[in-house]
Amino acid sequence: MLLRLILIPSASASCIVMAEYISGTEAAFVQRMNETAKRLGMTAEYKNSHGAHVHYLTARSQAILVRSFIQRFPQILNYTSLTGVTFNGKWYSNTNKLLPGLAYAYDGVDGFKTGTISAAVYCLSATAVKNGRRIISVVMRSSNDRTRHTDSRALPEAPEPTPAPTPTPTPTPEATAAPITTAVPEETPESTTEPESPEATAVPEESPAATTAPQESEPPAAEEAENLTSNAGVPSFTDIQGHWAQSYIEKSAQLGLVSGVTDTTFAPDRTITRQEMMVMIDRVLELPDVNGLGFADDGDIAIWALNSAARTTGAGIFQGSGSKLLPKAAATRAEAATVLAEVLDYAA
Numbered sequence: 542m543l544l545r546l547i548l549i550p551s552a553s554a555s556c557i558v559m560a561e562y563i564s565g566t567e568a569a570f571v572q573r574m575n576e577t578a579k580r581l582g583m584t585a586e587y588k589n590s591h592g593a594h595v596h597y598l599t600a601r602s603q604a605i606l607v608r609s610f611i612q613r614f615p616q617i618l619n620y621t622s623l624t625g626v627t628f629n630g631k632w633y634s635n636t637n638k639l640l641p642g643l644a645y646a647y648d649g650v651d652g653f654k655t656g657t658i659s660a661a662v663y664c665l666s667a668t669a670v671k672n673g674r675r676i677i678s679v680v681m682r683s684s685n686d687r688t689r690h691t692d693s694r695a696l697p698e699a700p701e702p703t704p705a706p707t708p709t710p711t712p713t714p715e716a717t718a719a720p721i722t723t724a725v726p727e728e729t730p731e732s733t734t735e736p737e738s739p740e741a742t743a744v745p746e747e748s749p750a751a752t753t754a755p756q757e758s759e760p761p762a763a764e765e766a767e768n769l770t771s772n773a774g775v776p777s778f779t780d781i782q783g784h785w786a787q788s789y790i791e792k793s794a795q796l797g798l799v800s801g802v803t804d805t806t807f808a809p810d811r812t813i814t815r816q817e818m819m820v821m822i823d824r825v826l827e828l829p830d831v832n833g834l835g836f837a838d839d840g841d842i843a844i845w846a847l848n849s850a851a852r853t854t855g856a857g858i859f860q861g862s863g864s865k866l867l868p869k870a871a872a873t874r875a876e877a878a879t880v881l882a883e884v885l886d887y888a889a
Contacts, residue, residue: 665680666678
C-alpha cells in the first residue's frame with residue numbers, strides 16, 4: 542500500500558516511512574539515493590526522500606532514472622498504470638492524467654509520476670509504448686497542471702532526432718519487452734551529483750526529457766488537494782449568495798487564495814483548520830523553501846498542506862504546541878490574530 546500511495550497520489554509521508562523501513566533513517570536512504578544517481582550517471586543532488594522540499598535533478602537525468610527503473614523493475618508499471626487507490630475509505634486519483642480514462646488520456650501510457658512544488662512548478666514524467674517502442678518523456682517547470690499534460694502528449698509526436706550510428710547493444714535479462722527511447726537525443730551523462738544547470742524537482746521521483754519554460758509564477762500549494770484547487774475566474778459557489786462575505790470570498794477565490802470544499806460549495810460558516818490557514822498564508826506570501834517541520838505529529842499533515850506547513854513553520858509564522866503542530870485542529874480567533882501579526886511582521 543505504501544508504494545501505491547507514493548506513486549499514485551504522491552504521499553510524501555509514505556516516502557519517509559518507506560525510507561526509514563529500508564535504510565533505518567531518511568538521511569541514510571537519501572545517501573543511498575545519491576549513490577545510485579551517481580552510479581547511473583545522473584546529474585542530481587537529492588536532499589530528501591520525497592521531493593516536497595527542494596532538491597535538484599535535470600530533466601535528462603530524470604529520464605535516465607525512469608528508464609533504469611522500468612528496465613530493472615518492470616513490475617513498477619503495474620502500480621503507475623493504476624488510475625487511483627483507495628486508502629482509509631477514501632479514493633485518491635492518480636495525478637498522472639495521461640492514463641486511460643483520465644482527463645488527458647494518451648494511447649499506450651502506463652505511468653509514470655508527477656510532482657509539484659513552488660521551485661519546480663508543475664512536473665510530469667510519463668512513459669508509453671508506441672509503435673512497439675517504449676517512449677519516456679519529462680516535462681519540468683510547466684505553468685499549470687493542464688499544460689504539463691498537454692506538453693507531455695505533444696512530446697511523443699515530435700520528430701525524433703537522427704542519432705549517431707551506435708553498435709547494437711547486447712540484450713540483458715533485465716531488458717523489457719519493448720525497446721525504450723527517450724524524448725531527447727541520448728548523450729553521455731556526466732557522473733556527478735553536482736548539477737551544472739539544475740532543475741528543481743518535486744519528488745525523489747521523476748524522469749527522460751524535454752523541459753518547458755514556465756508562463757506563470759506560483760502553483761497551488763499541492764497538486765493533490767481535491768478541496769484546495771484554485772478556480773479560474775469568479776467561482777459559482779451556490780452557498781454564498783447573499784452571505785455578508787460573498788464579495789470577499791469571490792475575490793479571494795479568484796486570486797487563488799481560497800477554494801471551495803467542492804466545485805460548487807464553499808461552506809462559508811465552517812470552521813477552518815490550522816493546516817488550511819497555512820495553505821492560505823503560503824499562497825499570499827512568497828515564502829522560501831525552508832522546512833520548519835519536525836513535530837511529533839508531522840504525519841497528521843494532509844498531503845496537500847505539507848509544502849505550506851513546511852514553509853510557514855520555517856518562516857516562523859506558525860508555531861507548535863509543545864512537540865506538536867496540531868495541523869487538523871480548528872483555528873481559534875486568537876490564533877488567527879497571532880498569525881496575522883506574524884504575517885505583517887514577515888512582510889514588513
